[in-house]
Amino acid sequence: MAARIYKPFDLFNFSNRNCFLTGQALSSTEEKIQVFPQWLMSMYALEDKPFKMLDESMATYKDLKIPCAANVNEQYLEPLEADVANAFANGYKGVKSLDSLKLFQWVGKLLYGIIFNEIQAGIKMQHAQGEEFSMSQAIIHKFGQLHLMLQSLNQPIHFEDFTPYSLFLFQVDNQPEEFGYRDEINTQTFALRIKDFGLVMCLQDNGANARYHQKIYKQIKDDRLHPIQFEEFSARVFYSAYLFNRLPEYNILPVGEEVYIEAMPLRGMSSKPLFDDWIVKTYGQVLENFWKNWGFLLFEIIKDPEHPKSFLFNADGNRISTEDINLPR
Structure with missing residues (x-):
């Protein structure tokens, strides 16, 4: 039997009548699974905590669901959740030993589930205003590629001599009850800081961000970090x-029955670098947001624009030890 790739963005099918992963018709619009798995929500009592949507409206973690055929959930998603839950239960060592493709699939399913809910909300809002829902072709292309790769869960899809993601994993000295979650769906970037680890993943960059940060990552990847x-x-x-x-x-x-995915060279026909110029002030604004727990303001962070504030490296470029940081965790 020939492989059949489901392409929800071709027909813009985001109803609750079809399985999000395979497109097969569902017996009921109530045939759904949680975007954030129950085991994770239970671990951090997330069910009723607020989750901000892109339109600034608030949902709860348990509100976020996606339509999924029972057989697809049982055959493909539940085993994945069991593997990831088991790895997370064992902390940093467990996650480090987990197949990174499974981690990519798990993060991809979670981010795509959020995307699915955002699109549904957008369609509903636009229709209520008598307008057609629209998205940029670049975003449709990017989200469609993520969905294609997510189908490596339920059919034999092979990535030919490339990794479609960048993954960074660290030991982190977290508070036991802390749930540190962050995502950016337009760039498909994800961060999770729980238990004794933290991970960051870029889902659709073919490893470009891993190469961009490889020097710094190599210097710190084996250290136990302060949050x-x-x-x-x-x-x-x-x-x-x-x-x-x-x-x-x-x-x-x-x-x-198999599908092979081959990455085209990222440089393509352009001589432009893969990354735009790093602007210290803009980076400082990003960092201010990430450091909210500690109250650092932008003017403190970029007081010296040549050497923005850092807890990883001192002004001489030497590594700052976790033990030398006198801040709450």
Whole structure:
């Protein structure tokens, strides 16, 4: 049987009558799963906590659901959730030993679930105003590529000699009850800081952000970080994901029941660098947001524009030890 790729963005099908992953018709519009898995919500009592949508409206974590066929959930998603839950239960060591493709699928399912809910809300709002819902072609292309790669969950999809994501994982000295979550769906960037670890992932960059930050990551990846250090590194990655100016393209090669995805060169026909220029003031604004827990303001962060405030490296470029940071965790 030939591989069948489901493309929800071709028909803009975001109803509750079709499975989000396969497109198959559902027996009921109530056939749904949670975007944030129950095991994670229970661990941090997230169910009734507020979750801000892009239109500034508020939902709760438990409100976020996506239509999913029961057989798809049982066969593909529940085993993935079990593997990730088991890895998270074992903290940093468990996550480090987890297949990074599974982590990509798990993060991808979560981010795509948020995207699905945002699109549904947008369609509803526009229709209420008598308008047609519209999105930029670049965003449609990007979200469509994520959905394609997410289908590696339920069919044999192979990434030919490339990794579609950048992953950064650290040991972090977190408070036991803390749930640190952040995402940026337009750049498909995700950060999670819980238990004794923190991870940052860029979902659709073909490893470009990993290469961009490889020098710094190599210097700190084996250290146990203070939370403010992890947030600083996260801010760097979220900002570089914003500066990344390519829209990755792929050759999709169905071969019988299997699908091979081949990445086109990111440079393409352009001689322009892959990342726009790093602007210290803009980075400082990003960092101010990531450092909200500690109350640092922009003017403190960029007082010396040549050396913005850092808890990772001192002015000489030397690593700052976690033990030398006298701030709350």
